[in-house]
Amino acid sequence: MKSEHINLPEDIETAADKRPYVSQAVIKRLPRYFRYLRELIAEGTMRISSGELSARMHVTASQIRQDLNCFGGFGQQGYGYNVNYLYAKICEILGVSAGFKAVIIGAGNLGKALARHTMFAKRGVDVAAMFDVRPELIGTTIGDIPVLAMDELENYCRTYSVDIAVFTMPKEAANDVALRLIDTPVTGIWNFTARELDLREYGKVVESVHMGDSLMTLCYGLCRVQEALEEEESGIK
Amino acid sequence: MKSEHINLPEDIETAADKRPYVSQAVIKRLPRYFRYLRELIAEGTMRISSGELSARMHVTASQIRQDLNCFGGFGQQGYGYNVNYLYAKICEILGVSAGFKAVIIGAGNLGKALARHTMFAKRGVDVAAMFDVRPELIGTTIGDIPVLAMDELENYCRTYSVDIAVFTMPKEAANDVALRLIDTPVTGIWNFTARELDLREYGKVVESVHMGDSLMTLCYGLCRVQEALEEEESGIK
Numbered sequence: 001m002k003s004e005h006i007n008l009p010e011d012i013e014t015a016a017d018k019r020p021y022v023s024q025a026v027i028k029r030l031p032r033y034f035r036y037l038r039e040l041i042a043e044g045t046m047r048i049s050s051g052e053l054s055a056r057m058h059v060t061a062s063q064i065r066q067d068l069n070c071f072g073g074f075g076q077q078g079y080g081y082n083v084n085y086l087y088a089k090i091c092e093i094l095g096v097s098a099g100f101k102a103v104i105i106g107a108g109n110l111g112k113a114l115a116r117h118t119m120f121a122k123r124g125v126d127v128a129a130m131f132d133v134r135p136e137l138i139g140t141t142i143g144d145i146p147v148l149a150m151d152e153l154e155n156y157c158r159t160y161s162v163d164i165a166v167f168t169m170p171k172e173a174a175n176d177v178a179l180r181l182i183d184t185p186v187t188g189i190w191n192f193t194a195r196e197l198d199l200r201e202y203g204k205v206v207e208s209v210h211m212g213d214s215l216m217t218l219c220y221g222l223c224r225v226q227e228a229l230e231e232e233e234s235g236i237k
Numbered sequence: 238m239k240s241e242h243i244n245l246p247e248d249i250e251t252a253a254d255k256r257p258y259v260s261q262a263v264i265k266r267l268p269r270y271f272r273y274l275r276e277l278i279a280e281g282t283m284r285i286s287s288g289e290l291s292a293r294m295h296v297t298a299s300q301i302r303q304d305l306n307c308f309g310g311f312g313q314q315g316y317g318y319n320v321n322y323l324y325a326k327i328c329e330i331l332g333v334s335a336g337f338k339a340v341i342i343g344a345g346n347l348g349k350a351l352a353r354h355t356m357f358a359k360r361g362v363d364v365a366a367m368f369d370v371r372p373e374l375i376g377t378t379i380g381d382i383p384v385l386a387m388d389e390l391e392n393y394c395r396t397y398s399v400d401i402a403v404f405t406m407p408k409e410a411a412n413d414v415a416l417r418l419i420d421t422p423v424t425g426i427w428n429f430t431a432r433e434l435d436l437r438e439y440g441k442v443v444e445s446v447h448m449g450d451s452l453m454t455l456c457y458g459l460c461r462v463q464e465a466l467e468e469e470e471s472g473i474k
Contacts, residue, residue, distance in 0.1 A: 027457055031450035035431055058435070095456035098463075113350035119449045123456065163459060188459045190452060194272055198295070205458035209451050212356045213268035214444055215427060219332035219360065220264055221442035222400060222425045226335075 022070045029067055030094055032057060037087040038122075049080035096124040100188075101162050105177055106169035107132040107140075107147045110192060114166060115142040128160060132169075153177075157184035164188040171195040178204075259307045266304055267331055269294060274324040275359075286317035333361040338399050339427075342414055343406035344369040344377075344384045347429060351403060352379040365397060369406075390414075394421035401425040408432040415441075 036057050040048060054061040068086075071093055091097050102120065104111045107130045114120075120127050130147045132138060138149045148156060156162065165186045167174055174195035181189070182202045191197055191208040199206055273294050277285060291298040305311050308330055311323050328334050339357065341348045344367045351357075357364050367384045369375060375386045385393060393399065402423045404411055411432035418426070419439045428434055428445040436443055 027454060028450075030457065031447070031453035034453060035449070058433075093457065093460070094453045095460040096453075098456065098460060100456060100459060109350035109353045113346035116346045117448075119452060123449060123452055125452065125456070164455065187462050188455045190455050196295075203462060205455060205462055207451055207455035207458065209446060209448060210268070211354075211446060212272070212360060213265075214446050215356060215360055215362065216268035216271060216331045216333075217264060218401065218425045218427050218442060218444035219335065219337060219362070220267065220330065221444065222337060223330070223332040223335060225424050225440060225442055 026067050026070050029059075030090060033067070034087070034090050034094060034096070037083055037090060040083045041087060045083055047080055048083055053081065091124070094123075098124065100125045100164055101160060102127050102164035102166055102190075103153075103157065103162050103186075104130045104145075104166040104168060105132075105150075105153070106130075106167065107134070107137045107142060108168060111166075111168040112142050114168065114192075115145050125164065127166075128162065129156060131156075150177075154180055154184050157181065157186050161185050164190060167191045167193050167197075169193065263304050263307050266296075267327060270304070271324070271327050271331060271333070274320060274327060277320045278324060282320055284317055285320055290318065328361070331360075335361065337362045337401055337425075338397060339364050339401035339403055340390075340394065340399050340423075341367045341382075341403040341405060342369075342387075342390070343367075343404065344371070344374045344379060345405060348403075348405040349379050351405065351429075352382050362401065364403075365399065366393060368393075387414075391417055391421050394418065394423050398422050401427060404428045404430050404434075406430065 036053070050061040050064045054064055057064070068081075071089065088097075102125050104115055104127060107115075111130060111132075115127060115130060127145055130142060130145055131150050131153050132147055133150045137147045140147050157165070162185060165177075165181055165188070167177065167189060169177065171193040172195075174191070174193040174197060178189060178197050178199055181204070182199070187203070188205045188207070189197060189199065191206055192211065194210060194212055196208065197206045273290070287298040287301045291301055294301070305318075305323075308326065311318060311326055325334075339362050341352055341364060344352075348367060348369075352364060352367060364382055367379060367382055368387050368390050369384055370387045374384045377384050394402070399422060402414075402418055402425070404414065404426060406414065408430040409432075411428065411430040411434060415426060415434050415436060418441070419436070424440070425442045425444070426434060426436065428443055429448065431447060431449055433445065434443045
């Protein structure tokens with residue numbers, strides 16, 4: 001089954017061109033499909049039924065069919081999904097094949113850790129440069145990535161058509177930097193600061209990773225588990 | 238108004254003791270209240286109406302009242318909220334005052350960046366140790382935090398009553414390490430690996446930061462913005 005040859009439909013662009021409204025919930029699930037399909041490919045799996053994919057991803061088969069139908073289906077009755085084809089389509093929908101260019105603003109601990117992370121390359125995003133205000137960092141490199149002066153930010157983004165700015169600077173600077181990017185090609189901000197940014201009126205997309213909020217959600221869960229244990233114990237006594 | 242004295246109700250524990258079911262959506266918003274209240278305190282604001290808080294947080298005043306009512310209200314008709322009191326209550330609900338102890342597993346770039354992050358201290362979480370398998374890292378310190386050998390993990394967690402394990406190791410190791418923690422006091426896993434973990438049957442709470450998924454959600458948004466721009470341009474022509 002692994003080396004079976006599959007005839008792909010020739011009009012693979014059609015579905016994407018006539019894309020309907022897709023809910024945030026579906027969009028949030030797409031990266032999971034990307035991850036699971038990557039794993040299947042790494043294992044050499046060429047074909048998977050929605051049932052098998054469902055068992056693996058812990059979502060219902062009907063959910064999978066519904067999700068993928070938002071983008072035109074990709075499955076064949078009685079055959080299931082061609083893993084490589086589905087992966088290629090998900091990559092296309094998610095922009096993995098778009099060749100986005102990113103810069104990281106803030107060359108502190110988190111900025112450096114991100115710069116060295118394989119996550120960007122795996123998702124087709126090229127981290128071209130980092131920016132910082134600290135003179136001692138400017139001119140250094142993190143891995144292969146040069147750290148440039150903040151003064152050069154707008155010019156650099158225009159010259160190299162940067163798509164994504166990753167915000168890892170102190171939150172106090174986040175608003176000012178966001179405003180400086182308005183008249184640049186940067187369309188996406190990946191925000192790791194605790195500052196909330198809304199740049200929709202400027203046609204920019206913001207995706208935030210509020211790590212502190214996530215830590216607190218965990219702590220909230222911990223408190224509830226501990227309360228339940230205490231209740232249980234007091235019930236036993 | 239800033240130095241006005243407020244009589245706090247004496248039975249502040251009552252509401253928390255009789256806590257009703259709280260939806261995930263409310264729980265996810267609580268850390269935002271924490272952040273905004275911190276800022277208000279830093280600015281010296283002692284009292285705020287739900288209307289003012291609403292304008293600041295970009296949620297409706299009725300949403301705020303509803304959210305806080307899940308935990309017993311805390312506001313007074315015609316007065317608004319006492320900022321310090323509300324902050325103290327939110328801290329209590331979120332476990333900021335619980336003194337949770339954490340270890341970071343994986344002393345790579347991300348683990349190091351997290352170890353040096355002020356986020357833990359701000360939320361009352363003490364990072365006590367890091368663990369790694371690489372001999373050259375064991376015995377070193379990151380900031381003040383010692384890097385210990387993975388062999389010591391379970392013993393350490395039991396001896397020091399560790400509550401939280403932060404997963405920053407390669408995703409291939411995530412499952413095995415999670416299983417090793419089952420019979421330890423670790424109740425919460427803050428998971429930065431791409432591996433999905435479900436440990437509910439063992440009474441553990443998992444909160445994941447899937448950074449790669451977040452990056453892909455951003456890229457998805459970028460693709461849609463670019464499509465819209467292209468459509469606009471082709472419409473002009």
